Amino acid sequence: MRIFNQTWDYLTTASNWQGSDGIWTLLVQQLLLSVTALTVTMVLALPVALWLGHLGRGGFLAINISNIGRAVPTFALLAILVTLDRPGVATFGPYGRAGLATLIALSLFALPPIVTNGYVAVDEVPAAVKESARGMGMTGWQQFSRVELPLALPLVVSGLRLALVQVWATATIAALVAGPGLGTLITEGFYRTDYAKGIAAAIVVAVVAFLLELIGAAVERATDPTRRSVTRKGVLDVTTGGR
């Protein structure tokens, strides 16, 4: 089919990769957005989720944040944030046009996997282990930092991996509301019936998504203190947010 040849041509033309609206620039922009959003959510929300897991309180909230996050379309939230008249919506430093609105939306959509996994990870450390730690005379903080946290780490990292892939997908959708990143090539290609361009950008987005997933899985394996793959119940539901 002709469209495949055109797509291949687009991907192999050097000029399409260079310049301020080339693939490389937009790719770096989108990666920067995703990583910043993930960091913001991790710093702000993860400690709270972990500590709530330690206390065993707030589980209702931690679980339901996932359900609510799933029902709200990424696209709708982005659209509302962009349409709100606030400073920083037009352009925002290295994050490009609508950078701040996109960053806020991405941070919000990173919340469900990070919070739910963080809470569940600490909460589900076996009660016998927690009791032994208490029996050894550990204080609450020692119990949290020396016993619960190392055991919870793989699941916490798994939440971060899910959040990263989720945020990457959401950052792509940002283009539908004139946001930054590679998605702009997809929407431009489709709105101007230059389908080869749209499909080429979609391929790049999909390949990077795979790479992020693979890197995440490798990090997850490396942080598992027991180095075993354990089937974890309850994690399945968390893996599913808006794409």
Place this chain on the structure above:
Amino acid sequence: MSVTLPAADGISIQPSCYSRLTNHWICADYLHDRYQDLLSALVQHLQIAGVAIALSVVLAFPLALVARRLPRLQGAILGTSTAIYTIPSLALFPLLVPFTGITPTTVVIGLALYALTILVRSMLSGLAGVPEEVRESATGLGYGAGRLLFRIELPLALPVMMAGLRVATVSTVALTTVGTLVSYGGLGNLIEDGVQNNFKAELLAASVLCVVLAFALDALIVGLQWLLTPWARRGA
């Protein structure tokens, strides 16, 4: 704040709350004047999401059964569906366009692929949760493979499978909006139009309607499960 326009004959006209001058987020006049737009977008949304979910249920069931019977294929089925799930929706739809064109089919197939991942996994874990003793007792009572599956295993696996169906439905309804890329996004088309024209009432109404639709379908499935599992109601 409302703006009053003095007309030539001295009678002042109050512009409607969705005119360019006022552009309110919440506007009853918009709902009243344009309910046809909202209704047709809602119907399209429901059709696309509904067909996608139905298609993925029909595909997921045999896939889950095959994956359960052949452990070797299970890895391949789960691996492939998880890989597809990694692809962002805005990238998946363009990848389908060379095969299905700018049609609702593109959106339906894309959404069904995402839902398939969730459904196959939940069906597998639901069936795996049936206690081995139950299966043995049924076999001992003379149940064949087919009757065992439909009379014993499926009813017991139903709660987990329904939980998967709920997750799949809610996220499919939310994701349908992205179909606006190929002009078949249901309520997403109105959201897109609202962003392009800075039309706040339309944008918010379509967004809220989308969330309401997701929760309504979720409630419908909960009701369905209540009807399908009369034994779970007893003693509760």
